[in-house]
Amino acid sequence: MSNTASNPPAPPTAAAPARARNRRSGTQLSPEMIIEASLRIAARGSADAFTVRRLGEELGADPTAVYRHFRDKDELLLEVADRTLGEVLDSIPEGLVWQDRIRALADGSLAVALKYPAVASAMASRTTRRANEFRVVELILGAVAEAGLTGAEAAVHYRMVGDSLLALVGQRAAYLLFAPEARAADEAAWSREYRSVDPEAFPQITAVAGELAQVTQDGVYRVRVEALITAIERRAAELAVLPARDESAQHR
Amino acid sequence: MSNTASNPPAPPTAAAPARARNRRSGTQLSPEMIIEASLRIAARGSADAFTVRRLGEELGADPTAVYRHFRDKDELLLEVADRTLGEVLDSIPEGLVWQDRIRALADGSLAVALKYPAVASAMASRTTRRANEFRVVELILGAVAEAGLTGAEAAVHYRMVGDSLLALVGQRAAYLLFAPEARAADEAAWSREYRSVDPEAFPQITAVAGELAQVTQDGVYRVRVEALITAIERRAAELAVLPARDESAQHR
DNA sequence: ACACCGTTGTCAACGGTGTTGCGCAGATCC
DNA sequence: GGATCTGCGCAACACCGTTGACAACGGTGT
Numbered sequence: 001m002s003n004t005a006s007n008p009p010a011p012p013t014a015a016a017p018a019r020a021r022n023r024r025s026g027t028q029l030s031p032e033m034i035i036e037a038s039l040r041i042a043a044r045g046s047a048d049a050f051t052v053r054r055l056g057e058e059l060g061a062d063p064t065a066v067y068r069h070f071r072d073k074d075e076l077l078l079e080v081a082d083r084t085l086g087e088v089l090d091s092i093p094e095g096l097v098w099q100d101r102i103r104a105l106a107d108g109s110l111a112v113a114l115k116y117p118a119v120a121s122a123m124a125s126r127t128t129r130r131a132n133e134f135r136v137v138e139l140i141l142g143a144v145a146e147a148g149l150t151g152a153e154a155a156v157h158y159r160m161v162g163d164s165l166l167a168l169v170g171q172r173a174a175y176l177l178f179a180p181e182a183r184a185a186d187e188a189a190w191s192r193e194y195r196s197v198d199p200e201a202f203p204q205i206t207a208v209a210g211e212l213a214q215v216t217q218d219g220v221y222r223v224r225v226e227a228l229i230t231a232i233e234r235r236a237a238e239l240a241v242l243p244a245r246d247e248s249a250q251h252r
Numbered sequence: 253m254s255n256t257a258s259n260p261p262a263p264p265t266a267a268a269p270a271r272a273r274n275r276r277s278g279t280q281l282s283p284e285m286i287i288e289a290s291l292r293i294a295a296r297g298s299a300d301a302f303t304v305r306r307l308g309e310e311l312g313a314d315p316t317a318v319y320r321h322f323r324d325k326d327e328l329l330l331e332v333a334d335r336t337l338g339e340v341l342d343s344i345p346e347g348l349v350w351q352d353r354i355r356a357l358a359d360g361s362l363a364v365a366l367k368y369p370a371v372a373s374a375m376a377s378r379t380t381r382r383a384n385e386f387r388v389v390e391l392i393l394g395a396v397a398e399a400g401l402t403g404a405e406a407a408v409h410y411r412m413v414g415d416s417l418l419a420l421v422g423q424r425a426a427y428l429l430f431a432p433e434a435r436a437a438d439e440a441a442w443s444r445e446y447r448s449v450d451p452e453a454f455p456q457i458t459a460v461a462g463e464l465a466q467v468t469q470d471g472v473y474r475v476r477v478e479a480l481i482t483a484i485e486r487r488a489a490e491l492a493v494l495p496a497r498d499e500s501a502q503h504r
Numbered sequence: 505a506c507a508c509c510g511t512t513g514t515c516a517a518c519g520g521t522g523t524t525g526c527g528c529a530g531a532t533c534c
Numbered sequence: 535g536g537a538t539c540t541g542c543g544c545a546a547c548a549c550c551g552t553t554g555a556c557a558a559c560g561g562t563g564t
Contacts, residue, residue: 208402
């Protein structure tokens, strides 16, 4: 319990206008500075970039000073992630039809995730429960509502979109972090092994081995995003046909 | 430090099936034993269960002995993950139509992921490139082929299914690992915050706050799996209408 | 039969991680 | 001007994956 309710007299978050100054060496931190330093080192891309010690280095302060402003590293991570979510939201233009709003959200999320891979990969299975997250929820819910889903259908489809996008960009970020140099070798190995597989045991793989090797990350990304949109469209169409009794059709 | 190497004559931990070999104390490891011990501790569910030191404890041997059989922890993890993939494949019955084969794969993957959450969450953005992985690829490719997709379309849709399922079960596993006791409190907090949000700024959230709180993990899971199937069906239908020139329709 | 040698468990240790308690410098308050 | 409070540096802790040196065991060549 420190970060937000910390300094009653001083401006808590603003750019610390000139005075504010150093105490002993030249540091004097603030949550703002720490978050920005975190983003800076997360943007460096290296997998182990985001450590407390490296953060202290970037701040020119002792690493443990961070703990005067955030309870632990996880709380800092959540705050940083919420900041990046803001970046995503600001990149989404107004006036798009709901499908394009989902696409814009996906594109923006991917761009930001590839910009701060360490953050995105750590958040792939998390939820921040902070300000910008609610804006994203509102955005997705607005899209599914415009598509024609309401009530429980809207709720569960929001979760489908939110969770899927989080996982999608998390995977991309993790891949970017993984094996700085081994990645190219990895891709090559894949296509080699696909081609050298036993045709008797694996006829399907043999049949499309060439195409498998040529699939791109962006191609998969696009198909996965379109799948989310398609699923919403289809469910909305189903419910439009049978207007009453939306309790009924439940697959499986 | 002493606990494990204390009893030279007595069998340390495992059932020690009479023959059992000892060299000096009573151990003598094998890759098989190590993998099984890994699965045992991964099944315990705790997030930090799968460490080399705990593995040594489970084996009744020095932790570093593992390195005589696996290059590093990652290689062991891959081997263990491939083993669990085998469990999934064995749970899929024969003679299902392609949609049900996808569903069976998803259900089996989820069940195994929740059984060994530490493994599943670590593999959410990985690929094993081992025997059972090829069997899964073959299975998914068979399904999309039966759906009517061929060539590059089959390849990219395989990746959609494979990557999405991996991410999906990885998220569920990570959630299971997360915050053993804080999870219930987390859910409660969510529904509370949804209901107490500003209705002006977040009308969509306000409208479905009640339903949002009632969404279940299994509900989301089902919708996400059905979305994959729907996407394949729709793409196959599109291509059936315009048989030639499958280069054309590319969204966005 | 015996010396050799590769295999493999043990031990100590290294460098890395997140985190905590202690002490003190500087700013703030009365 | 003294008391108090805030926040940083420092040392240290527990844990992590991993490595190198050593020793005991098993099999093998002569």
